[in-house]
Amino acid sequence: MKNEHPRIEIMDTTLRDGEQTSGVSFVPHEKLMIARLLLEELKVDRVEVASARVSEGEFGAVKMICNWAAQRGLLPRVEVLGFVDKNISVDWIYNAGCRVINLLCKGSEKHCRFQLKNTVEEHIANITQTVMYAAQKGLDVNVYLEDWSNGMKDSPDYVFQLMDALTKLPIKRFMLPDTLGILNPLQVIEYMRKMMKRYPDVHFDFHAHNDYDLAVSNVLAAVLSGVKGLHTTINGLGERAGNAPLSSVQAILKDHFHAITNIDESLLNEVSRVVESYSGISIPANKPIIGENVFTQVAGVHADGDNKNNLYCNDLLPERFGRKREYALGKNSGKANIRKNLETLGLELDEESMRKVTDRIIELGDKKEVVTPEDLPYIVSDVLKHDVVSEKVKLKSYIVNLAYGLKPMATLKIEINGKEYEESASGDGQYDAFVRALRKVYKETLKRKFPMLTNYAVSIPPGGRTDAFVQTVITWSFEGKVFRTRGLDADQTEAAIKATIKMLNMIEE
Template identity: 30%
Template sequence: MEEKVPVHIIDTTLRDGEQAPGVAFDKREKIALAMMLDQAHVDELEVGIPAMGPAAQDEIKAIAGLNPDCLLTAWCRALKDDIDQSLLCNVTGVHISFPVSDIHLEAMGKTRSWVLNQLSVLIPYALQRFSRVSVGAQDAFRADMAFLEQFVHSANLRGAHRVRIADTVGLARPSQVENMVHVLSKAAGKMALEFHGHNDLGMATANTIAAIEAGAQAVSVTVNGLGERAGNAPLEQVVVAAGTLDSRSTCVDARRLSEICRYVAEAVNRPIPADQPITGQAVFTHESGIHCAGILKNPDTYQPFNPETVGRERAQLVIGRHSGSGMIRHVLAKAGVRLEEGKTESLMAAVRMEALKKRSVLSPGELVRIYNTV
């Protein structure tokens, strides 16, 4: 069997995730989250923006003081002062972000020649101060492809370790991502390519997996997909989805994901929806008669992976309006009740009526009570 090549996972919850409107982590929460992500073997944390001032720098230094195994990166604008501010924070490296689309260049009052000139100045400047330097192509999917290739080629020539291809407004589709990674890989040479996806059209995870399959060496994500507007590619979805690929994987311990996701949800007061992929409370719960019958014989029948894979308990089978006779017999048997012949249809009718009235699932105790009543 071909050995899987791991993709470098960069969590940017503490930078891009915190930019979601109304979201703010205090110092204690940032330290706790950084520790949890490091213990889960996330490869790199983008821990903040030093240029925001002394408070942000103090938080970043506190995380660096943990001496984590993962790399720590600070986010910078294309300014020497931002790089200097990062030097105060004891991080491993810096990420320098550049506008590359004409829309963003015009909005920021910059030109393509300015971008290329700043690349030639700032990458060497940062490399003199940090062991890792990455640069970002902001709004890459609305940029001119020829200019984008020139940007990537120039970053490679100047010695950058990685280029981030950012779908800044979440407009990309998987086929576009795949094509861009293939095209830019030639310009990148041995320099790593990273994909950074937003979820405005609901395709951040799909786009990130497309980038991985196309050969991107790194991807950036956030816990619960936290981020501006519709958010970013969720760490938990990307890690589990990458684990289903034939040739790629991650080093992240997926069993720790549920705990990390719950922690962030509570910290920012954004509860995880019941049907949220991977971590939603209901994603391993089954009511349908056909599904429950299949699960009882083999859990793989109607589940893509075992709940234990992501630190969850085994599948939960519940009684409701769509339950079949086999499931009802199973639950009654576990409660020590044998379903008498001839009572199945009347019991199922009563169960469906009660479930509709209650608009919820029924407990084993409620099922036994209905059985006794029937």
């Protein structure tokens, strides 16, 4: 590249293209929250927040975002997709308060002739009229060349004829989408360099789709070719196989190309979790940068290497992304992984004790049980028969019942620091009733805070037997810390209760 450290503009389209993910629909206040996170926290350069003419609800969402953005001087960075439709989209966008239109034009002759039933001359005339009308209304205009990838592949003369005409108009950016995700990196370089050579003064954006799992590779090929802007989404959301995920694009731009962006990568994980929650689309555990497991070492030899001059670390340090390195516990752990977890807990064991604890964790791993770092003190206590974790909270007795047509009830007797308490409550399920009774003890009787349950996962071994053990893993949030506890039992409610009592002992410690 001519510029050793290229500056790349990031346009995030989570709220437009990302919302085209099957099953995803953001309500207006969610759209506003995500737009705020993208612009003020992550510091993306631009956000595409909607498509024009979708619905009254979408109009209200755009208006809300634009009002907020205008108060903070961010309105020029908010964009809406519009269409060549006799000015209807321009008026819709203008009336919503937005001042940037991303005009969707046809970047391939096939789309122009068969979808619009236009000649290229007719399409150019219609685009020209829309662009000039938008300019008269005071809107900035960017242009999408929809299906540009197939256009360059099958009808490059059409693309160049279209571009020759449009570059004479007041258009700020030309955005080149691989609409159907058909390109590979070599094709991106070939086609993008043809565009750059013919139109050297034009600002080009590249918009990738992930149908062949090449979106990130294609984005980087576009940067190598001199593109000035990239389109991304949070968590790779988008139609079909999705778009290029911002987290991966940012990491590779910085580490492999030494490119400059405005992104605050320390907040990528936090924003990804918010979008995961709003979208209902779970982040795969092994998704680079933001997946739950990507900074977790499993093999004991890796943990040992980390102790010896960070032999198994690369530039993707978890602290960059607001995360920390973890060491999994299981049959592959070895002493190094276990020792790393013990160090976090402030526990030190001699070699013989380490051997016993390691053997127990391997035994559990062979049974396919998940061993979490939070389980480790209990394993140590069980193996070594001393009170590494004292049982300050003991469940003395409880009863839960379920009757048709009635809410489940729970009554429990619990000992906390040597004193017994008894409470009853109803709930939406047996476990819910049990937790409500516990909350009464802590909040009403003891006047103490009670942790918030943030996730509840249940699994059973393969095979589907009705007598299989049930494993319940519960994630809690308490005083700014997030942690998990696990319970194992033949009964799901009992497993959840065991996990809850573990949690109560942890907060007592």
